[in-house]
Amino acid sequence: xxxxxxxxxxxxxxxxxxxxxxxxxxxxxxxxxxxxxxxxxxxxxxxxxxxxxxxxxxxxxxxxxxxxxxxxxxxxxxxxxxxxxxxxxxxxxxxxxxxxxxxxxxxxxxxxxxxxxxxxxxxxxxxxxxxxxxxxxxxxxxxxxxxxxxxxxxxxxxxxxxxxxxxxxxxxxxxxxxxxxxxxxxxxxxxxxxxxxxxxxxxxxxxxxxxxxxxxxxxxxxxxxxxxxxxxxxxxxxxxxxxxxxxxxxxxxxxxxxxxxxxxxxxxxxxxxxxxxxxxxxx
Numbered sequence: 336x337x338x339x340x341x342x343x344x345x346x347x348x349x350x351x352x353x354x355x356x357x358x359x360x361x362x363x364x365x366x367x368x369x370x371x372x373x374x375x376x377x378x379x380x381x382x383x384x385x386x387x388x389x390x391x392x393x394x395x396x397x398x399x400x401x402x403x404x405x406x407x408x409x410x411x412x413x414x415x416x417x418x419x420x421x422x423x424x425x426x427x428x429x430x431x432x433x434x435x436x437x438x439x440x441x442x443x444x445x446x447x448x449x450x451x452x453x454x455x456x457x458x459x460x461x462x463x464x465x466x467x468x469x470x471x472x473x474x475x476x477x478x479x480x481x482x483x484x485x486x487x488x489x490x491x492x493x494x495x496x497x498x499x500x501x502x503x504x505x506x507x508x509x510x511x512x513x514x515x516x517x518x519x520x521x522x523x524x525x526x527x528x529x530x531x532x533x534x535x536x537x538x539x540x541x542x543x544x545x546x547x548x549x550x551x552x553x554x555x556x557x558x559x560x561x562x563x564x565x566x567x568x569x570x571x572x573x574x575x576x577x578x579x580x581x582x583x584x585x586x587x588x589x590x591x592x593x594x595x596x597x598x599x600x601x602x603x604x605x606x607x608x609x610x611x612x613x614x615x616x617x618x
Contacts, residue, residue: 353488356488356497356499357472357473357474357488357499359517360472360473360499360512360517361472361473362517363516363517363518363553364469364470364471364472364553365472366543366545366548366552366553366579367470367543367552367553367555367579368401368402368470368579369400369401369402369579369580369581369582370398370399370400370401370468370470370543370555370577370578370579371397371398371399371577371578371579371580371582372397372398372555372574372575372576372577372578373395373396373397373398373574373575373576374395374396374397374398374408374572374573374574374575375393375394375395375396375572375573375575376393376394376395376396376410376570376571376572376573377391377392377393377570377571378391378392378393378394378568378569378570379391379568379569379570379571380566380567380568380569381566381567381568394410394411394412394417395410395411395412396408396409396410396411397409398572398574399582399583399586400465400468400470401582402465402470402471403462403465403471404422404423404424404444404462405422405423405424405582405586405587406420406421406422406461406462406464406465407419407420407421407422407586407587408420408421408464415432416432416596417431417432417433418430418431418432418433419432419592419596420464421586421587421589421592422444422461422462422587423587423588423589424444425443425444425445426441426442426443426444426589427441427442427443427444427447427455427461427462428440428441428442428589428592429441429455429456430592430593430596430597432596432597436600436601437596437597437598437599437600437601438597438600438601438602438603439592439593439596439597439600439601439602439603440454440455440456440603440605441589441602441603441604441605442455442461442604442605442606443606444461444462446606447460447461447504448609449505449526449527450609451605451606451609454605454608454609455605457533458526458532458533458563458565458566459503459504459505459524459526459532459533460503460504460505462504463503463504463505463508463524463533466503466508466522466524467522467524467533467535467559467561468535468537468555468556468559469510469512469518469519469522469535469537469556469559470555473499473501473510474501474502488500491511495514496511496512496513496514496520497511497512497513497514498510498511498512499512503524503525505526505527506524506525506526506527506529506532507524507525507529508522508523508524508525509522509523509524509525510522510523511523516540516554518537518540518553518554518556519537519556520536520537520538521534521535521536521537522534522535522537523535530564530565531564532563532564532565533561533562533563534561534562534564535559535560535561535562536559536560536562537556537558537559538556538557538558538560539556539557539558540554540555540556540557541554541555541557541577542554542555543555543577543578543579544576544577544578544579545578545579545580546578546579546580546581552579555574555577556574557573557574557575557577558571558572558573558574559571559572559574560572
């Protein structure tokens, strides 16, 4: 059936097809502008003492996201908050309470660079994490869908899924999605060297509950598997009780979070640290 749709689409105007597909995709994610869910998280990463070994950690937490720039992923064990990955309109941050000395790293979106992202510990722009959940729209001015594998929206080689390549904050975002449901199946973030920095696989879609709306909303993935080909780290996030609802303002208040969770620990300004390193490389 997808092949029939593809063949029909090739007989239509190319630019119109691209705009229609992007608009349909965006209609689906319109009610995913906010996302709250309970999560379980499994992190697998290479064992530094065993070249072929992998270490595995599991925890629980909550995920909160509100487009375009509010994101919060908390990681807890036995009710204690261990890690907090977040962003708001101005800043992004990572709070580590697992170490003896509590630590917070933060930077400003306006000053974010790939080099500062490496200091932060992720190979993409912090706000691109929402893209990996498949809940962000596509630009409506995407290039036409070509009859072959050309253009910014195209068919995959098997003719079963559509692939959109659109600009990311650094590099390219490549989204593979179902042509009927418009649900993303895979999201890849490519850096400026055209390397895949992170890739997410999205499965087990289930309708989101929208507060104040009598009918279910669009589907959200109940499982998100994120892998970094560069570092070998794999993260599996299972989402439960997903809702579109009002989110806590405190979840995105970095200063309040530092007062609550760092309490005398070290707070590192990544932008200031990067300027210090640039002026004195031996530091």
